[in-house]
Amino acid sequence: MKKVFISGPISSDFIGESIAKHQTKTSIGAHNIFLGQVRADEVEGKKVAAIEYTCYEELANTKLHEIREEAFEKFDLICMHIYHSLGTIKTGEVCFFVFVSAKRRNEVYAATEWLVNQVKDRTPIYGKEIFEDATHQWKVNS
């Protein structure tokens, strides 16, 4: 089972190293990356300062494994990686990283969008939006 969940934000170093690791895979001609960043939404005059992510890890890992298998059946990919943060992620920090590689570019655009949507729709992850005044509300995906 591939490790998806990372404690804390996903750093630029981590993203950079992930790209560098693929330089030995020379059949790849196209990479595509999606990065989800915590947005400072404003709700009734209060600003979001961070999102605290939690998940139902046992079920989440099963679902992510299914999504991964389906992605390889659906698209002609050479490799793919999904990472999602757990814990408190401040606004401006990256919490979601999807990285898709294939021979040519057409596949990676479609696969990235499909993967991002599947992870959001099918994986039991929860986000508590913490406002600057320390009150909170539960994030709802639109």
Place this chain on the structure above:
Amino acid sequence: MKITLKYFGQLVDVMGNHEETREIEVKNSNELLEQMKQNNPISHIPFQLAINDVLINQEESKKLNDGDVIALLPPYAGG
């Protein structure tokens, strides 16, 4: 029989904890749902059930066994 209930997302706030063990009289998941909706302030929150880490279809009622772990999962909000 004794079961463990696990709460996620908004349900953690409403139920006041992440997990609890309960002694129950009901035989299946539908009866449990009915009982929970009557006795708890969760009737306005939509959720799915997972029994022992497997999601169940809300239309089918699953037999419950002693020691089962039942997760109550509101709509997901990853990304």
